[in-house]
Amino acid sequence: MSTQNILEKHAPERHNILMILHDLQDHHPQNYLTEEALEATARYLKLTKASVYGVAGYYTMFSLKPRGRHIIRVCVSAVCELKKSESVIAHLESTLGIKTGQTTPCGLFTLELSECIGQCHEAPSMMIGQAVYNNLDAERIREVIESIRNQG
Amino acid sequence: MIKETRIVLKNIGKINPESIDDYIAAGGYKGLRKALSMDPLSIIDEMTEAGLRGRGGAGFSTGMKKKFTSQGCLECPQRYVVVNADEGEPGTFKDRVIMEQDPHLYIEGTIIAGYSIQATKGFIYIRAEYYASIDKTRKAIKAAYEKGFLGSNILGSGFDFDLEIKLGAGSYLCGEELTMLESLEGKRGNPRIKPPFPAEKGVFGMPTLVNNVETLANVPHIVLNGKDWYRQFGTERSPGTKVFTISGQVRLPGHYEIGLGVTLRQLIDDLAGGMLPGKTFKAALLGGAAGTFVDASMLDEKMTYDNLREKGATLGSGAVIVLAEGDSVYDVLLNCLRFFRHESCGKCVPCRVGTSLLVRETENLKNVAAGKALLDRMVRESEIMAATSLCPLGQSPILPLESAARYFESELVSG
Ligand SMILES: Cc1cc2nc3c(=O)[nH]c(=O)nc-3n(C[C@H](O)[C@H](O)[C@H](O)COP(=O)(O)O)c2cc1C
Ligand code: SF4
Ligand code: FES
Numbered sequence: 001m002s003t004q005n006i007l008e009k010h011a012p013e014r015h016n017i018l019m020i021l022h023d024l025q026d027h028h029p030q031n032y033l034t035e036e037a038l039e040a041t042a043r044y045l046k047l048t049k050a051s052v053y054g055v056a057g058y059y060t061m062f063s064l065k066p067r068g069r070h071i072i073r074v075c076v077s078a079v080c081e082l083k084k085s086e087s088v089i090a091h092l093e094s095t096l097g098i099k100t101g102q103t104t105p106c107g108l109f110t111l112e113l114s115e116c117i118g119q120c121h122e123a124p125s126m127m128i129g130q131a132v133y134n135n136l137d138a139e140r141i142r143e144v145i146e147s148i149r150n151q152g
Numbered sequence: 153m154i155k156e157t158r159i160v161l162k163n164i165g166k167i168n169p170e171s172i173d174d175y176i177a178a179g180g181y182k183g184l185r186k187a188l189s190m191d192p193l194s195i196i197d198e199m200t201e202a203g204l205r206g207r208g209g210a211g212f213s214t215g216m217k218k219k220f221t222s223q224g225c226l227e228c229p230q231r232y233v234v235v236n237a238d239e240g241e242p243g244t245f246k247d248r249v250i251m252e253q254d255p256h257l258y259i260e261g262t263i264i265a266g267y268s269i270q271a272t273k274g275f276i277y278i279r280a281e282y283y284a285s286i287d288k289t290r291k292a293i294k295a296a297y298e299k300g301f302l303g304s305n306i307l308g309s310g311f312d313f314d315l316e317i318k319l320g321a322g323s324y325l326c327g328e329e330l331t332m333l334e335s336l337e338g339k340r341g342n343p344r345i346k347p348p349f350p351a352e353k354g355v356f357g358m359p360t361l362v363n364n365v366e367t368l369a370n371v372p373h374i375v376l377n378g379k380d381w382y383r384q385f386g387t388e389r390s391p392g393t394k395v396f397t398i399s400g401q402v403r404l405p406g407h408y409e410i411g412l413g414v415t416l417r418q419l420i421d422d423l424a425g426g427m428l429p430g431k432t433f434k435a436a437l438l439g440g441a442a443g444t445f446v447d448a449s450m451l452d453e454k455m456t457y458d459n460l461r462e463k464g465a466t467l468g469s470g471a472v473i474v475l476a477e478g479d480s481v482y483d484v485l486l487n488c489l490r491f492f493r494h495e496s497c498g499k500c501v502p503c504r505v506g507t508s509l510l511v512r513e514t515e516n517l518k519n520v521a522a523g524k525a526l527l528d529r530m531v532r533e534s535e536i537m538a539a540t541s542l543c544p545l546g547q548s549p550i551l552p553l554e555s556a557a558r559y560f561e562s563e564l565v566s567g
Pocket of ligand 1: 205207208212237240241324325326362364368
């Protein structure tokens with residue numbers, strides 16, 4: 001879908017800006033907001049570029065840099081930490097061969113951290129894209145990553 | 153041995169959340185039908201007398217809030233309802249359960265709330281990470297329009313009400329009601345200064361009722377069954393039930409609904425199956441990061457808004473994070489303080505500087521000889537932050553910090 005088509009799904013009103021930015025980011029294969037997308041948003045909403053960048057830069061779910069096709073978000077809030085989110089991160093880093101914040105060279109995964117994602121009863125937890133994975137251990141992490149790798 | 157009393161969780165696991173017919177067959181939308189035949193003011197009075205208090209954390213009277221909003225800015229052309237579905241307090245997942253498994257319940261409550269304050273439009277602000285909640289809510293709204301529960305002239309009553317989903321984008325602070333209004337208007341999540349309160353000047357400058365998902369999920373039941381029925385649950389000053397989310401070192405972590413006034417011991421032993429085998433209770437963090445630690449001396453205190461406040465604790469969102477002997481209160485406290493550093497918007501100095509300072513000082517606690525003096529200083533700094541910060545986020549670090557210092561001082565300062 002073109003940037004213009006995505007924009008036009010939403011009424012050109014400022015209060016739709018977060019919905020628009022989510023939509024643009026979700027449609028980009030590299031999960032980020034390009035300069036072109038932000039500028040088009042500014043024109044569409046009749047806002048300055050600065051204020052669109054200001055909004056995009058404020059919210060942690062938006063990225064202004066290219067990322068992988070799948071965003072991994074490991075919860076590091078209190079309950080998950082209690083249940084060893086540290087070793088979840090360590091397993092992911094070694095399985096993927098990257099550090100937190102980086103993207104795999106193949107462009108498939110970006111590893112990020114997140115605050116509580118409301119799965120505390122089955123901690124430790126993470127999300128990959130829209131899917132939630134709970135009760136993580138080394139085995140489960142390998143399984144999940146492998147199955148996504150196989151799908152490409 | 154106590155058991156759950158399910159009011160807002162009544163349908164959980166029993167109906168298909170994607171079927172409005174299931175919800176209706178279970179008695180759904182009867183509360184709305186009844187409400188539409190009532191005088192809006194009498195609905196507000198019913199809420200006030202039922203004693204329902206906000207389940208988002210602050211515990212403010214829902215009826216009073218509705219009353220203020222219905223009387224706010226009478227010359228304004230429009231009133232709004234904003235549903236706070238931004239659930240981000242660590243340890244809390246009650247709203248997610250309602251949204252994913254019984255979305256029509258809180259939608260029905262929202263429409264009734266809209267009618268009671270004569271609003272014509274509602275926004276549901278859902279955190280964007282809650283994909284399943286968003287999906288279920290979206291489908292439920294569509295079905296409610298098709299059945300005539302939303303839109304114009306609802307059920308032939310002449311009342312019009314529209315409902316729209318808005319997404320957050322990963323900011324905990326946007327769960328704070330005034331910040332949420334900024335975010336809803338398409339701005340950065342910087343808090344507004346109070347007053348004016350949302351009841352007077354809310355989203356787009358119009359009187360706005362902001363309520364939590366669980367609060368609204370109680371509304372249809374109260375309208376349908378009345379205040380006396382509602383008051384049979386809970387205590388005199390904290391009536392009704394609360395959904396607690398219990399996590400950590402218990403056998404059956406999860407969501408449990410029970411009358412307010414339950415004790416922590418009952419929550420852990422009777423509902424959550426007791427401690428994990430081989431574990432002994434050490435502490436609980438009540439209410440999440442913006443909550444308070446308690447130790448075993450608090451196990452038999454009644455969990456009500458007022459009793460916990462008198463004892464220097466909070467009920468907050470209903471999160472109960474259970475720690476066992478061997479777990480580190482220090483680590484959990486540091487985690488909470490890092491959380492605040494991460495979520496501070498940086499707009500005002502006491503919070504921007506204070507949240508960073510507290511993390512650094514906590515990291516240092518174990519290296520310095522005069523740990524006790526440093527800990528005392530940190531508590532004083534958090535008091536200054538609470539007194540001088542612009543919004544409630546800067547007023548929050550004192551909660552886990554002071555309570556951890558009160559109960560676990562020796563652990564915090566002794567490395
Ligand atoms: C930093 C911060 C975060 C908050 N997050 C939430 C939240 O995620 N959900 C919520 O319902 N209330 C949250 N609140 C409380 C809201 O400001 C407000 O009290 C609540 O939406 C009122 O609804 P109620 O009266 O139904 O509880 C938060 C408050 C603060 C200070
Ligand atoms: S108290 Fe913290 S979060 Fe609130 S306005 Fe100040 S810097 Fe921002
Ligand atoms: S603390 Fe990790 S999901 Fe809640």
